Amino acid sequence: xxxxxxxxxxxxxxxxxxxxxxxxxxxxxxxxxxxxxxxxxxxxxxxxxxxxxxxxxxxxxxxxxxxxxxxxxxxxxxxxxxxxxxxxxxxxxxxxxxxxxxxxxxxxxxxxxxxxxxxxxxxxxxxxxxxxxxxxxxxxxxxxxxxxxxxxxxxxxxxxxxxxxxxxxxxxxxxxxxxxxxxxxxxxxxxxxxxxxxxxxxxxxxxxxxxxxxxxxxxxxxxxxxxxxxxxxxxxxxxxxxxxx
Numbered sequence: 001x002x003x004x005x006x007x008x009x010x011x012x013x014x015x016x017x018x019x020x021x022x023x024x025x026x027x028x029x030x031x032x033x034x035x036x037x038x039x040x041x042x043x044x045x046x047x048x049x050x051x052x053x054x055x056x057x058x059x060x061x062x063x064x065x066x067x068x069x070x071x072x073x074x075x076x077x078x079x080x081x082x083x084x085x086x087x088x089x090x091x092x093x094x095x096x097x098x099x100x101x102x103x104x105x106x107x108x109x110x111x112x113x114x115x116x117x118x119x120x121x122x123x124x125x126x127x128x129x130x131x132x133x134x135x136x137x138x139x140x141x142x143x144x145x146x147x148x149x150x151x152x153x154x155x156x157x158x159x160x161x162x163x164x165x166x167x168x169x170x171x172x173x174x175x176x177x178x179x180x181x182x183x184x185x186x187x188x189x190x191x192x193x194x195x196x197x198x199x200x201x202x203x204x205x206x207x208x209x210x211x212x213x214x215x216x217x218x219x220x221x222x223x224x225x226x227x228x229x230x231x232x233x234x235x236x237x238x239x240x241x242x243x244x245x
Contacts, residue, residue, distance in 0.1 A: 005061035033163035036181040040222030069138035087119035094124035098137035179222035202227035
């Protein structure tokens with residue numbers, strides 16, 4: 001199952017014009033809202049903390065093994081255009097094929113929820129560390145301008161929708177079905193003999209990542225067409241629901 005590094009902004013000095021807090025505060029609330037969707041879709045994640053910096057986030061990510069690095073930010077216009085600029089930008093590194101592909105997926109889906117879809121764009125860059133320096137394919141999202149009242153209110157009032165949209169894009173990038181969150185529950189493997197396969201995709205032909213014995217405890221975070229997204233110890237995968245009780 002895919003594993004991402006999630007890096008909400010650590011820029012506490014960038015204040016929202018609406019008085020609702022900082023970029024760091026807003027992007028951490030967005031990351032919070034993404035967590036149920038990440039869990040229900042089997043996307044494992046490591047997340048930075050507000051006391052870190054962009055640099056320490058990159059270093060932590062590069063010490064691990066991740067399939068993707070996602071940075072969440074809001075933008076600020078130059079002082080001579082304060083409050084006058086709107087839009088969403090998905091930044092990617094110019095030589096990263098997968099980074100560009102991911103940025104295009106994020107932009108395509110964000111166009112469906114941002115009020116000015118023509119202002120949702122992708123842009124290559126070599127100057128942003130969170131795009132240039134991670135080992136994994138990376139995208140940095142500027143999800144509107146915090147100095148523009150309309151953008152700031154859009155980000156504040158639509159966190160759940162934005163979170164769902166971002167995880168939808170991640171599932172599309174990883175080639176997974178999108179699964180809505182449920183209230184997680186505990187279950188046990190119920191097989192008359194042998195073991196139950198834990199797979200990396202909801203298909204009988206998908207790769208088996210573990211064999212779960214009868215009575216094994218799992219936690220279910222989502223269900224889809226007869227499959228359950230389960231956490232089994234440190235592993236996450238899909239299991240046939242008919243063998244869970």
